[in-house]
Amino acid sequence: EAQVTQNPRYLITVTGKKLTVTCSQNMNHEYMSWYRQDPGLGLRQIYYSMNVEVTDKGDVPEGYKVSRKEKRNFPLILESPSPNQTSLYFCASSIAGTANTEAFFGQGTRLTVV
């Protein structure tokens, strides 16, 4: 089954404690991205990756890091989380640049930073 898998689904952590949210897709997609969703602000892109070892900033990259060492995985790293990073996070993947490009989303990770 084609899917994007995020882990964990829920996470409560303390300010400053490094964490990683994993994202994996089994569709051999080139393109992967991370979004955060906040009430009243909608979905905003954090980082995206066009392919292995190619990453770029989205609209709200501050406080986040990503890496793309393998095609299937695109982890989101918060080196020193702060309460303003409390949000619902989504990972997405797609093939790149065609009219058939369809975005597939993970189930989301609800992060609370206290």
Added chain:
Amino acid sequence: KQEVTQIPAALSVPEGENLVLNCSFTDSAIYNLQWFRQDPGKGLTSLLLIQSSQREQTSGRLNASLDKSSGRSTLYIAASQPGDSATYLCAPYNYGQNFVFGPGTRLSVLP
């Protein structure tokens, strides 16, 4: 940079009504446009994808149209049901900009 708006922001209707949700985007150089459904606190479920060369796409009670030149898409829901209650998001896809999401229309269908 692509900007997306959706009207109305919220909609509450009795069961059985036919609905139209609107999406507008500023950059018409899109590959396609995708409509999603999101239940509260949940992930996004893809409903329909319309390629830039298509005018409309249908799936069951859902019909989406696309007017690329004017930067508009509509999602038509026929014979609405309480199970249709959710937030509906549109997302045009521009290569290099990836998917840019609208703020969504929150739909409530009352039994």
